[in-house]
Amino acid sequence: MTVPAVLRVSNISKSYHLGGTLGSVLGVTRQNSLTALDCVSLDLRPGEILALVGESGSGKSTLAKILVGSVSASSGELDYRGAALPTKRGKDATRRIQMVFQDPYSSLNPRLTVGAILAELLWLHRIVPRKSLREESIRLLNLVGMQEDALDAYPSQFSGGQRQRIAIARALAVRPDVLIADEPVSALDVSVQATILDLFATLRLELGLSILFVAHNLAVVQHLSQRVAVMYLGRVVEVAETEELFANPRHPYTRALIDSIPRMSAASVNRELVLEGEPPSPFDVPSGCRFHPRCPVAVAACREVDPSLKSVALEHESACLRAFELAEFAPAH
Numbered sequence: 001m002t003v004p005a006v007l008r009v010s011n012i013s014k015s016y017h018l019g020g021t022l023g024s025v026l027g028v029t030r031q032n033s034l035t036a037l038d039c040v041s042l043d044l045r046p047g048e049i050l051a052l053v054g055e056s057g058s059g060k061s062t063l064a065k066i067l068v069g070s071v072s073a074s075s076g077e078l079d080y081r082g083a084a085l086p087t088k089r090g091k092d093a094t095r096r097i098q099m100v101f102q103d104p105y106s107s108l109n110p111r112l113t114v115g116a117i118l119a120e121l122l123w124l125h126r127i128v129p130r131k132s133l134r135e136e137s138i139r140l141l142n143l144v145g146m147q148e149d150a151l152d153a154y155p156s157q158f159s160g161g162q163r164q165r166i167a168i169a170r171a172l173a174v175r176p177d178v179l180i181a182d183e184p185v186s187a188l189d190v191s192v193q194a195t196i197l198d199l200f201a202t203l204r205l206e207l208g209l210s211i212l213f214v215a216h217n218l219a220v221v222q223h224l225s226q227r228v229a230v231m232y233l234g235r236v237v238e239v240a241e242t243e244e245l246f247a248n249p250r251h252p253y254t255r256a257l258i259d260s261i262p263r264m265s266a267a268s269v270n271r272e273l274v275l276e277g278e279p280p281s282p283f284d285v286p287s288g289c290r291f292h293p294r295c296p297v298a299v300a301a302c303r304e305v306d307p308s309l310k311s312v313a314l315e316h317e318s319a320c321l322r323a324f325e326l327a328e329f330a331p332a333h
């Protein structure tokens with residue numbers, strides 16, 4: 001049975017038109033628009049962490065911004081719990097879908113104490129009565145593993161990991177049921193990353209949050225997410241449950257991302273699918289399968305046919321013409 005989505009993205013596209021100065025700075029002469037997202041469809045299910053993974057420029061942040069309403073789509077639809085989300089969102093819709101950024105400074109006013117940052121939001125959205133603002137702020141800090149004494153300090157007095165916890169508390173203040181986290185650990189030390197990933201896992205379980213977790217790297221989300229969507233040049237090219245995706249990838253791009261994760265054993269080295277070249281420019285998307293210039297298993301048809309996302313197994317979709325042959329190239333690990 002299909003689980004109803006909390007957020008449903010249907011055929012969302014986003015183009016940016018680069019005229020004037022920016023176009024000439026980037027050397028854009030003939031083609032002056034780029035397609036950051038091309039007909040993306042995706043569901044975020046209740047209480048899941050869905051990872052959105054792909055190289056730089058694949059469109060992850062553009063999709064994240066469309067989901068929180070800070071960027072509008074060029075076409076397509078976005079539903080929240082079965083109802084269309086209008087371009088101009090009301091206060092309630094804005095409150096329910098909150099964003100956590102890579103750089104917590106961008107969402108924390110450096111001139112306010114942590115207590116003032118939280119109280120301001122709680123009051124603005126009338127989450128609790130005025131007399132309960134301090135108590136609620138302490139509850140939020142405790143939720144993210146911090147203590148009451150943080151209330152009187154400024155964001156600059158904390159480490160990167162603590163600042164990200166405060167930014168998460170701020171996002172939680174308005175009691176959202178969806179968090180869109182855009183690379184929330186990428187700027188943190190490796191030793192701190194694991195503690196923040198644990199926090200997301202705990203918040204999902206304790207608060208029943210649905211979380212879209214954007215990451216560059218599949219390794220980061222392997223033990224965190226329930227499902228993974230892989231993006232390539234503005235398209236979702238594979239979606240599956242995390243365990244299934246790692247055990248049985250059905251797109252060569254996903255396979256290459258998995259093979260590039262450093263391992264203790266070098267046993268699989270000779271059978272890796274290795275990606276060559278840089279991602280192509282979104283100004284000039286290759287014909288046929290957009291991945292074909294870099295695909296180690298491309299065949300002639302891949303230059304002609306643009307594969308759409310199709311079911312290849314239960315809860316598993318891939319946009320590859322050779323999805324069913326990939327097992328032949330399976331790595332040894």
Ligand SMILES: Nc1ncnc2c1ncn2[C@@H]1O[C@H](COP(=O)(O)OP(=O)(O)OP(=O)(O)O)[C@@H](O)[C@H]1O
Nearest residue numbers: 016036054055056057058059060061062063216282
């Ligand atoms: N405001 C904008 N104006 C013009 N082009 C943009 C704008 N925002 C994003 N783009 C372009 O859209 C494409 C997708 O960008 P996006 O930031 O969504 O990628 P990303 O997957 O988040 O990359 P990264 O991993 O580097 O954060 C890129 O080619 C980018 O240059």
Ligand code: SF4
Nearest residue numbers: 289292295302320321
């Ligand atoms: S359709 Fe062809 S080029 Fe595209 S990923 Fe599959 S094998 Fe590679």
Ligand SMILES: [Mg+2]
Nearest residue numbers: 060061062182
């Ligand atoms: Mg990004």
